[in-house]
Amino acid sequence: MEKIRQKNLPAEERRNVTVEAVIDLAATTNPSDITTAAIAKHMKLTQGALFRHFPNKEAIWQAVMKWVAERLMSRIEKAAEGLDSPLEAMQAMFLAHIAFVSEHPGAPRMLFGELQGAKATQAKSLARALLKQYAELLNELIKTAKSRGELPHELDNQAAATLFIGTIQGLVMQSLISGDMDQMRRDAPGVFAIYRRGIACTGTAKRDE
Amino acid sequence: MEKIRQKNLPAEERRNVTVEAVIDLAATTNPSDITTAAIAKHMKLTQGALFRHFPNKEAIWQAVMKWVAERLMSRIEKAAEGLDSPLEAMQAMFLAHIAFVSEHPGAPRMLFGELQGAKATQAKSLARALLKQYAELLNELIKTAKSRGELPHELDNQAAATLFIGTIQGLVMQSLISGDMDQMRRDAPGVFAIYRRGIACTGTAKRDE
DNA sequence: CTAAAGATAGTAATTAGTCACTATCTTTTC
DNA sequence: GAAAAGATAGTGACTAATTACTATCTTTAG
Secondary structure, eight states, rough: OOOOOOSSHHHHHHHHHHHHHHHHHHHHHGGGOOOOOHHHTTTTOOOOTTTTTSHHHHHHHHHHHHHHHHHHHHHHHHHHHOOOSSSHHHHHHHHHHHHHHHOOOOHHHHHHHHHHHHHHOHHHHHHHHHHHHHHHHHHHOOOOOOOOSSOTTTHHHHHHHHHHHHHHHHHHOOOOOOOOHHHHHHHHHHHHHHHHHHHHHOOOOOOOO | OOOOOOOSSSSSHHHHHHHHHHHHTTTSOGGGGGHHHHHHHHHHHHHHTTTTSSSHHHHHHHHHHHHHHHHHHHHHHHHTTTSSSHHHHHHHHHHHHHHHHHTHHHHHHHHHHHHHHOOHHHHHHHHHHHHHHHHHHHHHHHHHHHHTSSSSSOOOOHHHHHHHHHHHHHHHHHHHHHHHHHHHHHHHHHHHHHHHHHOOSSSEEEEEE
16 A cells, blocks of 8 residues: 555556646646656656656646546535535535645646636636536525525625635635645634625625715 | 837836836736746847846846735725725725736736745745735724624634635636636625625524534 | 946756657467 | 567657846947
């Protein structure tokens, strides 16, 4: 069960190892500073050998984004599974997302890094697709919640979904900044509590008009 | 008032122009992809000439971060000025921040880009200082709001401040992703409304325990 | 006339990607 | 069932382009 130094791996296995190496590196390195040489070194391979398994660097990035998208979505969907209340489902998704990121700090960095770029790479379009799918999932939940009376009808769906994702992104950014991934796990419940009250609460509290 | 092509600018003026050129470029380019050559080209100067005014690239980035920190903080403080209610002040700050970013999309990109990096540059420590100052300002407002009864005492200050900043960062990220800075301005009021209810609302709404 | 600002033309280091060759595994054939 | 043949994986040295940065010459402004 130990991580033994493997040689002559079959192609697909080697590609998987490569993706993990990149996620690993991205935990401590700015994605755009990750060189093919660094990737190769981290997996104890020569730089040239990488190109036996990927046509170019962009293909590596694409594979990484696919990995992130698949793992993250499946994790989130699994967390929401079986929960009857949409609000409870959203909370479970929120915490699952945070947990995933704190286990793989490199994942959000790759995502943000890719989205930040100007040119329309294929990796970028994968990242966009992920966010879109996420937003749709949330919209469904919010709609169901409204129909069940768990959320007020006056609630702005768009804003609620934006804030849900934005809140996570904000937490992630602040953890990246402090360099402490546990901070995120600590802050998550309290932050979500505020979000939940924000969308559930109908009254406009105090207003002086 | 027109942007006339200036030559032989005095040193300080040239440095200002340089900073603006970088912010400009950062609006469409990943900060770590911005080369000294690109900066020079954008301000119609030769690359070598840049180093007459900055000892190295890091010094340029430092100047940029200083620019961002000063302009952003002064803008936010001005927005909150004269507002008696802390909650109103927070809303004004929120909207001012969003407005600033939508006018200078390059600013947050430089900030995030710098914070993302592993190594401890001076530009990075400026960025950290900015966020810290911001958080303290928020904390003061929240405390005052509590003492005036505008916010409930049970509210978690830390979480509220985190979410305030996080919400903005999230909005920024999503605008960067869609490439449409106006999206941010459109979403901001609705999103802040939810945040405001979230911190102001004491009741736990519906809970099934 | 001189000092500051810019142009020109470099440098050394680093980057993604290539290539001829070697090592190892898998399949075929008798 | 073992040797031959082919396929697959990895090596190490290379390249062309790009990078931040520098040295030297030229222009301009006061």
